[in-house]
Amino acid sequence: MENWIQTLMESVFKKVDKQSIELTTSGKSKYLSLIIEERYGFLLSDRNISRYYTGYITGETKKIRPNKATLNILSLYLGYHSFEDFVRKNETREDMSLRKFTDKIRNLHIKVWISFGINVILCCTLLFCISRYYRKNCMVWMNDHYEKIRCSGLEYETILNEDVLRKFKKNPDHR
Template sequence: MEKWIQKLMESVFDKTAKKSMETSISGKSKYLSQKIEEDFGFALSDRNINRYYKGYITREKKKIKPNKATLNALAGYIGYCNFEDFIRKNETGEEEVIRKFSAQTSRLYRQLVISFVVNIILIGGLLFFISKYYKKNCMIWIDDHYEKIRCSGLELETGLNQQVLEKFKKNSDH
């Protein structure tokens, strides 16, 4: 992406140098600012244009990455629909393949992450349901003692009481 911004800036400032009668950077920046506002209705300050020039052309200052709207306006100034159009029309066949592959890889990665998260949630919910459903939380009297069972709504089942389960047995001596 940085490479394309660099190429765009070079093209923009080459065109500005040819079209503008101004010789100073400040004058060219004002010209470009006015031209972009007139032609595209996009307000881009001459100070920002000056910063882009000093970052991308003379490398006097640190590069400041323009936002998407600014990139689109600058691409429009040199005759393209938008920044993506500028890239598409200037990339080599190999670069196009790499860009498309990268976009597809990014999409697949995002889908994989979403799929993984959804599967974890589903498996977690399933395990929770199974543990609750199969847990023996009730007891029922069988012959002479209580036995743990899974709650099923049987008439004679009661809620599990561990003390009663362990200690309450019918005495076989009587």
């Protein structure tokens, strides 16, 4: 996207250089601001235009990214319907192929993350259900002691009581 903004700015200021007799950045910016206001009724300050010029053309300052409306108006000034139209009509086959490829990669990344998220949720749900199913919440008397078991409705099973499970054992000497 940044490359396209750079290309747009270069094209705009080449056209300004051809149409205007102004030589200074300030003069070119005022000229472009007036043209845009007269032709399209869009207020674009000459200060912003100067910032675009010094950022994108001379590289003297940091680039300030224009908003979508500004990009559309500057594209309109060049004879395009919108910034998207500017990009579409100036794209080479390599650019189109690269854009389609990156779109496919982006969509693939999204699908991978979504499927990963779904799988994590399914695995957690499955582990939760399994742990609940196999939890040993009951106990049953086995010969001389109680043993933990999974509640299953057996006749002699009782609800798990940890104290009874640990302490209650049949004395081996007692017959």
